[in-house]
Amino acid sequence: MCLAVPMEVKSIAGEVADVEIGGVRKQIRLDLIEDKPKLGEFVIVHAGFAIRCLSREDAMETIKIFQEGWNLELI
């Protein structure tokens, strides 16, 4: 249940951001993170909230593992 996935920030309006991974777009809340992400950065999303910001580099590392491990096209 504590599943969380990295998603790319596409736009931000106040405490709400549009994020995307692998063609799946979601609107999420940013209430739980101190420093707001920049566009193009990634956030770890759990239950509709970002719980942590990731640098693009760190996110790419994780996404690469997902792509190779599960044969997914995410980016």
Place this chain on the structure above:
Amino acid sequence: MEVCGTHTVAIFRSGIHSLLPASVVHLTGPGCPVCVTHEAEVAAYLEMAGKPGVIVATFGDLMRVPGPGGASLKQAQAEGARIEVVYSPFDAIKIAQDHPQDKVLFLGIGFETTAPTVAATFKAAREQGLKNLLLMACHKLVPPALDALLSDPDMAIEAFMLPGHVSAIIGLEPYRPVAERYGLPAVVTGFEPLDILQSILLMLEMKRQGKPRVINNYKRVVADEGNPKARALLAEVFTVCDALWRGIGTIPGSGLCLSPAYKCFDAFEVLGVELKESKPLPGCRCGDVLKGLLRPNECPLFAKACTPATPVGPCMVSTEGSCAAYHKYQLDISSH
């Protein structure tokens, strides 16, 4: 022992079991929030769901969990109860706004990963002056459960694989007293097979060197200090209280209740529902499975009376439950 349903699934799905030597035994602990939700809590939310003028908003995970007499939210819904499955707790605000004449009850289950999302939701509800959104807080905290498991003389846990996303909130510090008191290696771990194998290696090395400590092996997501803003929200909305865990019973200081400033959202008070003494599900050994004392396939009901299609207990209901994982991946663990 791992204490995270996502680890349970990742370990089973990746076949790591088959790689482990006989001297390394993987135990699944109480890491599935659905599974550890106590029978009395299930009975209480089913009672609330039946009340007139109540709409239940819940994560889908709880829909099929069996309660007294085989009742479930899914069954209640089929019989006319109003139940909405939400992806985010925040979705419950919209439901409450759309139904001002009803009371919308959000079922707050989950560990430290999920509880801040609920805290942020109720903080927003308070700021908006929303009067018809209620919370049944059944949140549970991981470190007190680890302490409770280790203090049980029947347990033979030698290392903990710590949950990645719980740790993203609480950081490493809360685990240290437990790990130090019992001299156990403990490793915060990600969810890819290599993350898991590397953590097992770290545990074994610490054990061999006789230098147990808490290590963060999921640094790409977990900061050692966790997420202070999320913890501040938790501290504002909740207070720590004792909590009931299925199969374990009451663990002191292992739950979250609404703080005095948020009592107006407390479903127990507003709807007048109490946790009552409840009987365990007949024949279900979920409690022993959650403590790692019994492997799922050693339960007399496993794959006979209890299957994913007709689950008797929550460990078979939740996709993250160890019984469901054993069943799905058809593990032959007789050699372990």
